[in-house]
Amino acid sequence: MNRNHHGPLSEVTREQIERGAAALLPFVREWKLPLNPEDLGELAYAVLTHGQRTGPIDAPDEWTRIDEAVRRQIEEVRRSRRDLYKD
DSSP states (O other): OOOOOOSSOOOOOHHHHHHHHHHHHHHHHHTTOOOOHHHHHHHHHHHHHHHTOOSOTTSTTHHHHHHHHHHHHHHHHHHHHHHHTOO
16 A cells, blocks of 8 residues: 555554455445455555545645545556566
């Protein structure tokens, strides 16, 4: 999971990520979303990380900041998976 966040956040624990992934699983199955188990962990990590931030969501550029941070997370995952299966 991406651990490079900014701001005064508590570290999201492995247990929280697993619980979050477990909570997402019924949605994935019901909506027949083509996700791998590790994708659920990444989704849970993003939600938990950005969900614990404080301050108004309607602050200028907050949606953009979250979008950019999650896109960096996605790219990091993509890069690490590509490196894992290299050679």
